[in-house]
Amino acid sequence: MSESTDTVALYVHVPFCQSLCPYCAFYKKPWSSDEEIHYLNAIKIELDHYKNNFAPITLHSIFLGGGTPSILSPKTLETLLTYIHQTFPRTTTCESTSEMNPESVTQDKLTILKNFGFNRISIGVQSFQTSELQFLGRTHSQNKVVEAIQLLHKNNLKNFNIDLIFGLKNATIPLLKNTLDRAIALEPTHLSTYALSIEDGTPFEREHVSPMDDDHQLTHYRYIRNYLKKNGYAQYEVSAFSKPGFQSQHNLTYWTLNPYIGIGPSASSFYLNQHYQQPKNLTTYCKNPIGPIPTNHTPAPNNSELIHDYISTHLRLMKGLSLANFQSRFNSNFEEEFFTPLAKLYNLKLLKKQGAYLRVTTKGLYLLNTVLLELMP
Numbered sequence: 067m068s069e070s071t072d073t074v075a076l077y078v079h080v081p082f083c084q085s086l087c088p089y090c091a092f093y094k095k096p097w098s099s100d101e102e103i104h105y106l107n108a109i110k111i112e113l114d115h116y117k118n119n120f121a122p123i124t125l126h127s128i129f130l131g132g133g134t135p136s137i138l139s140p141k142t143l144e145t146l147l148t149y150i151h152q153t154f155p156r157t158t159t160c161e162s163t164s165e166m167n168p169e170s171v172t173q174d175k176l177t178i179l180k181n182f183g184f185n186r187i188s189i190g191v192q193s194f195q196t197s198e199l200q201f202l203g204r205t206h207s208q209n210k211v212v213e214a215i216q217l218l219h220k221n222n223l224k225n226f227n228i229d230l231i232f233g234l235k236n237a238t239i240p241l242l243k244n245t246l247d248r249a250i251a252l253e254p255t256h257l258s259t260y261a262l263s264i265e266d267g268t269p270f271e272r273e274h275v276s277p278m279d280d281d282h283q284l285t286h287y288r289y290i291r292n293y294l295k296k297n298g299y300a301q302y303e304v305s306a307f308s309k310p311g312f313q314s315q316h317n318l319t320y321w322t323l324n325p326y327i328g329i330g331p332s333a334s335s336f337y338l339n340q341h342y343q344q345p346k347n348l349t350t351y352c353k354n355p356i357g358p359i360p361t362n363h364t365p366a367p368n369n370s371e372l373i374h375d376y377i378s379t380h381l382r383l384m385k386g387l388s389l390a391n392f393q394s395r396f397n398s399n400f401e402e403e404f405f406t407p408l409a410k411l412y413n414l415k416l417l418k419k420q421g422a423y424l425r426v427t428t429k430g431l432y433l434l435n436t437v438l439l440e441l442m443p
């Protein structure tokens with residue numbers, strides 16, 4: 067992947083969903099055909115702004131996320147992808163991913179995605195237990211998941227990710243094993259497993275829903291790591307596991323703090339060394355889709371914010387944080403700058419030094435927020 071600032075990853079946030087899941091903190095709203103059109107017009111303005119106001123941009127990855135990109139009507143999906151292709155060239159190896167929910171995987175949408183070079187799909191499965199799907203407010207059945215993934219295979223879209231959620235209050239290891247077995251049987255190249263957490267402003271928070279306690283969740287997390295490793299999936303990030311050669315190049319851009327442009331409401335960007343974010347409101351976004359994009363007058367970024375971002379992204383990776391890379395990027399010695407918190411984190415067995423890298427332990431991965439709070443610059 068190029069470090070050059072004009073070869074970037076593009077994220078497109080599609081803010082519509084069929085129904086709203088009670089645990090979800092992403093910006094989304096129920097789909098409507100009118101709003102889809104306003105959204106599309108605003109996306110075009112935002113894309114044109116990047117094309118007309120910055121050095122030429124080439125994409126090494128595209129990620130349609132949300133929300134539920136697969137809820138867009140075929141015509142809108144096709145227009146959105148046409149706009150992207152008319153705006154930016156892509157590298158010959160560009161990884162193009164679309165999130166899809168099992169109930170909206172259809173042949174016509176897969177044909178459109180393939181026609182625009184999409185070579186990776188990410189499916190929001192979450193669980194293979196009916197009771198867990200109901201608890202999470204998911205509307206698809208297990209059969210629908212199998213049908214959707216069979217359709218991917220039929221279309222030769224063999225590079226796909228399955229998203230799973232673990233750590234629900236009444237989950238057990240046998241149920242977790244069953245979910246993992248059924249996911250693995252569908253032959254994904256990639257699995258993402260997220261611990262259920264109760265996010266601010268969600269229905270689960272208002273209803274005081276609690277996940278399983280931390281000790282049990284950690285036991286389930288360890289189980290997932292070991293089980294997926296045994297089945298040929300190498301962990302490369304806190305929540306990400308892949309077959310050899312199938313790490314998500316798009317997500318690695320975030321986790322190595324390389325440039326990415328996020329378009330659409332709530333999308334964040336890290337471009338020209340600046341972090342910025344679109345409003346989490348479709349109406350506000352549509353009124354001014356170029357509002358937060360930096361100009362020559364935007365003040366230079368604060369170095370301690372960049373250092374914090376660098377630490378919090380690199381420690382997510384199994385590879386860890388390279389002390390040499392930190393030194394060259396910030397002209398600063400990490401071990402001297404963080405001498406006291408490092409000693410504390412080594413002592414708590416949350417962090418370890420291996421050669422020229424700092425890596426979090428299994429417990430540290432699970433308690434990553436605690437580690438990061440200690441390492442605030």
Ligand code: SF4
Nearest residue numbers: 083086087090132133
């Ligand atoms: S979890 Fe996915 S499908 Fe459910 S509301 Fe959030 S974005 Fe929509």
